[in-house]
Amino acid sequence: MPTCPDCDVSMEPVDHQTSYGGDGVRIETSGGVLGALDLKGTHLDAYLCPECNLVRFYAD
Numbered sequence: 001m002p003t004c005p006d007c008d009v010s011m012e013p014v015d016h017q018t019s020y021g022g023d024g025v026r027i028e029t030s031g032g033v034l035g036a037l038d039l040k041g042t043h044l045d046a047y048l049c050p051e052c053n054l055v056r057f058y059a060d
């Protein structure tokens, strides 16, 4: 389980599915840093910090 870099507490998995089809958030390779990682279409897992509400995304 990821840990918040600011609060040093365990982050909780969150449901980040949208109304676009219920398939979750995916990385777009339209340029920038994410595009350079060549992770087009990779599913992302979201984790929420219960202390500061920071959300981090992790690619599968």
Ligand SMILES: [Zn+2]
Binding pocket: 004, 005, 006, 007, 008, 049, 050, 051, 052, 053, 054
């Ligand atoms: Zn936090």
